[in-house]
Amino acid sequence: MIKRFLERFFSAVISAPLYVMLMFIWQFLIMNEQELLSDTTLFKVLWSTYVFIFPAFFVLGIPMSYLVDFLTRFVPSSNWIITYCCKLVLYVLFTSLVFFVMFRVFILSDVELVNTSLVPALIGFHVLFMVRKEYRM
Secondary structure: OHHHHHHHHHHHHHHHHHHHHHHHHHHHHHOOOHHHHOOOOHHHHHHHHHHHHHHHHHHHHHHHHHHHHHHHOOOOOOOHHHHHHHHHHHHHHHHHHHHHHHHOOOOOOOHHHHHHHHHHHHHHHHHHHHHHOOOOO
16 A cells, blocks of 8 residues: 555656656747746746646646556456556546646647646656556566
């Protein structure tokens, strides 16, 4: 029980900075928002984003991972690829539902909605997947 919680906690600790770095790369390099660094320093931008995103990974991500693990117990296949796909779909579905309920947004046409709902789910899922070593070569 403690080992499973520590895996999830460690995954949240790793996923939050990865998400912050990915969003910084998205804003600074891809969207070419050079003014991001004009008023504040890079450290302040990254730290403020981390302070807001870590509780989301911790408070929402850990219980969601318990729920997904509980639901995937009912998947009849023991093939890790099928389990991987089922868990991935459930993570994306639950994260989107939580995002839609929290912010009352029901369209996915905006890139920012994808960045704030689907990208954290994918990062958190894959980090937890690698931490647990669920893949089998």
